[in-house]
Amino acid sequence: MRTSLLLLLSFSGITLSKPINQVFYDAGSNRQVVMQGQVFDVPSNPQPGFNLNLDELRLVQLSEGQEPVWMTELEKIEAKAKGLRFFDITDNRNLGLSADFRVATKASYPPLSAHEQVTKVIKTLSTEGPRANLEKFSSFRTRYYRSETGKESQQWLLSKINEVTADFASPSLKSLIGIDEFHHPWGQHSIIVRINGSDAANDQIVILGAHQDSTNLWPFLAAPGADDDGSGSVTILESYRALLASDFHPIRPVEFHWYSAEEGGLLGSQAIAQHYEAQGLKVYAMSQYDMTAWVKRGTVEEVGVIVDYVDSALTEFNKGLITEYLDIPFVETKCGYACSDHAPWSKAGYPSIFTIEGAFENSNHRNIHTANDRIDISDEFSFSHMLEFSKLAVAFAIELGG
Incomplete structure (x- = not known):
């Protein structure tokens, strides 16, 4: 071998x-x-x-x-x-030790049943917040996980999540929410927001994830990371805001994860998935949002549904959400081994999926990992396209969270 x-x-x-x-x-x-x-x-x-x-x-x-x-x-x-693409497994060598058991007991997913609730929340989504948040988030020189500005950007994101929670959650909903840093030795911590479910016996977690770090090809250079993955980070933040504003009280726990160090070999998400596995926590479904802003000129606007190294049943469920709730179609596409933060969850035997801004070959390869991964680099960078992914995240949380 x-x-x-x-x-x-x-x-x-x-x-x-x-x-x-x-x-x-x-x-x-x-x-x-x-x-x-x-x-x-x-x-x-x-x-x-x-x-x-x-x-x-x-x-x-x-x-x-x-x-x-x-x-x-x-x-x-x-x-x-x-x-x-790769896993850096130096600190996470036990990830997946009990995966076979979970794979043998895979979850099934119900027919869509929350159309009225989902469409009501979707109507409250906006591009205004994501634009302002991404302008700030991509203004840090780099969000590289081993940099001082990477730590500063994480602290800003944490403060923004706390601000959104304070401004939009009702008192009863605030009592169900926990906001925590998952600490890592490199300094930039991952962030986990949990909305506890109303049914204590239903402990299967629904997870929506994005990665907060960025990198340049040469990591000491500027890396605004507007698309990769500032776009996914503010996409799920906007869905979180809209859910709070609707007074969303899920039946099962719903979590939002902003991972550190994806660019270093999926380090942050591996650490968290390994922790969940070691604690025997149950994950009902995990969905990753990595790069949600780019619509390549001359192509059809669509959602890229990754079909390799993902859970097939959850992927089919996700396609149903796109068809039911989004204004654009999906296209099946592949991204290869260890291509984003859903991969550690799959490795641990948890059902995970990944959606991206379009067919993988049409995504923003020209600008990511350079100083040109900016909002203003091209009119191909689209906040209205990002909004479709916020719709998808809302639908995912409501339909599966209950």
Whole structure:
């Protein structure tokens, strides 16, 4: 298995680090790395505002069924620039240990039954809040998870969630809501908002997720991350606001997750999924919203429904939500292994799905992971398109939360 993995990396132009007790790069030498035709100087000293050791060794899973390999942080960055997707499992090696049990007891999903309630809430959604929130969220120089501004952006997001809760939740609803940071050693914490269900016996959780971090191809550079994944972050925030304003009291618990460190190898979502698995928590359904703003010029506006590495029954249910509640159609598409934060939940055996801004090949590949991932880069960046995903998130929460 290791031979085939080495061939994969060799074909991609990635050189693996030497054995664990050695380091592939000499930290004292003048180093450069070439990625996508650009030459970057590799710093030999810590960079101000960043807590990133490029020579630190990490255990990385590059494909399903293959043995993980040790790579430096620099090699991870190179791999990502080559388009490889992966789990960094260094701190989450127990994820999925009880997955077989959960896969064998998969949930089923009922026919849609909350049309009146869903459509009432959908009518209150707006592009005004998402625009203002994304203007602020993408104004941080970078939201890289190992940067000071990445921590600052997370603190701003937490304050905004608290503000929305204070402004829109009724006193009775506030008593059901918990807002918590899930702490990570790199400093930028994930955020979990839980609306407790009215039926204590119904403990299966409904989760809506997005990732709050951003990155540049070279992580020390600016990364506004407006689409990836500022768009998904404010999409689910708007759905949360509308649900609170409607005095939504779910039967089963509904959670909103804003994950840290997706760009580092799904680190934040892995840590949370592993924690839920270890605690024996039940997840009824998990839906990821990663990149919801881009409508490529010359294409049909549609919702991309990911059909690989997802739960098939929940995916079919999600298609039904799109058909019933959205003004645009869906298109089936694939994104590959470990492509967003739904993947750790699937690895743990929980039913998870992923929707994206369109067919994967039509998404915003040109600008993400660059300084050009901005709101104003093109009229292809669409807040009305994002609104369709807020509708979907509202429908997901109400139809499954009860």
